Amino acid sequence: MYALTTSCAWRRLPPCFGVSPATAHRRFAAWTSAGLWRRLHTEVLDRLGAAGAIDWSAVLRHWLRNRNITPKIAQRGIESSGRLGRYRWKVERSISWLFNYRRLTVRYERKSRHFAAFLSLAAILICYKQLTRLTT
Numbered sequence: 001m002y003a004l005t006t007s008c009a010w011r012r013l014p015p016c017f018g019v020s021p022a023t024a025h026r027r028f029a030a031w032t033s034a035g036l037w038r039r040l041h042t043e044v045l046d047r048l049g050a051a052g053a054i055d056w057s058a059v060l061r062h063w064l065r066n067r068n069i070t071p072k073i074a075q076r077g078i079e080s081s082g083r084l085g086r087y088r089w090k091v092e093r094s095i096s097w098l099f100n101y102r103r104l105t106v107r108y109e110r111k112s113r114h115f116a117a118f119l120s121l122a123a124i125l126i127c128y129k130q131l132t133r134l135t136t
Contacts, residue, residue, distance in 0.1 A: 001121070001125070007102035010025045028117070032113055037120040048131050098122050098126070103118050104118060104119060
């Protein structure tokens with residue numbers, strides 16, 4: 001998480017972590033290959049869903065769009081153009097939350113799998129913060 005939030009290179013990790021930078025990177029790569037981030041994200045999402053904090057209809061719309069079901073676009077003169085950006089703020093807010101993690105603003109990773117892992121880790125942390133806000 002330190003590398004994600006500070007955007008420091010692996011070789012610049014502080015020695016107070018108790019592992020060498022090579023070991024930290026190797027463990028991150030092993031956890032990524034093992035699918036740890038996906039399982040952790042699923043667990044946090046399940047807890048958010050149980051708390052009623054996820055709009056599953058929006059998730060369903062996203063799932064349908066991923067399967068090439070196109071969204072309805074307002075036509076000029078028929079539908080109000082003001083309704084087109086109704087949910088745009090949710091996307092912009094989510095991108096803003098992700099870019100609070102400095103490692104994601106510039107892609108330093110050579111392997112796309114590692115960049116996706118950092119993206120997943122950021123999403124996990126965002127969801128976990130929402131969960132702790134609901135439970136406290």
